[in-house]
Amino acid sequence: YTQKQRIRNQAAQYNNIGSYFQQLQMHDSAIKYLYIAIEKATISNYKVVLANAYMNIGVSHFNIKQYTIAENFLQKAKTESIKAGLFQNASQTDYNLACLYHDTREYNKALSILEALVMHTNNNASTKQLHCSSLYMLASCLSAINNYERAKPLFIESIQKATAFQYKHVQISAIQNYGAMFGKQKQYDSALYYTSVALQMANEV
Secondary structure (H helix, E strand, O other): OHHHHHHHHHHHHHHHHHHHHHHHEEEEHHHHHHHHHHHHHHOOOOHHHHHHHHHHHHHHHHHHHHHHHHHHHHHHHHHHHOOOOOOOHHHHHHHHHHHHHHOOOOOOHHHHHHHHHHHHHHHOHHHHHHHHHHHHHHHHHHHHOHHHHHHHHHHHHHHHHHHOOOOHHHHHHHHHHHHHHHHHOOOOOHHHHHHHHHHHHHHHH
């Protein structure tokens, strides 16, 4: 059990603890542990943990709306994921970046990422959930820029696929945003119907 192995083990544990705090929405605590994970993974050249810790810390900064810091860490996560051959991790990081750009209203950046993600996650059993989420987020971005003609079939496809694969969270979010799209177009009957469906489903989860 060498010094390098010991530091690598510590890096992994700090990353795990940070991830658990993140799941509990305790992002300040998560960030504290993830910084230590990054430091120890860097010292011990533990590329897999480094890529994961960068992604986790980016997501925590994103969740507390520290967008510039989050973007920086997510870009690092993507670079390290590709270096480590973690291509699914890189795709997940791309999705997180697209969500960030959606929230900062940089829709063109989000759209270019999501168009590529939807294509290369399709027909891949290991990326079904990411594919559904990317479809829904792509539709949301198109709706945000009032491209309803393209958004509508993508919302429908994301709802159908999320329903088939039983991804309740994606299904509810997609139906809710589909309803919001009708609201933006002043089609209030449809908006009320889909929003009510999403609310009922959310209450049943």
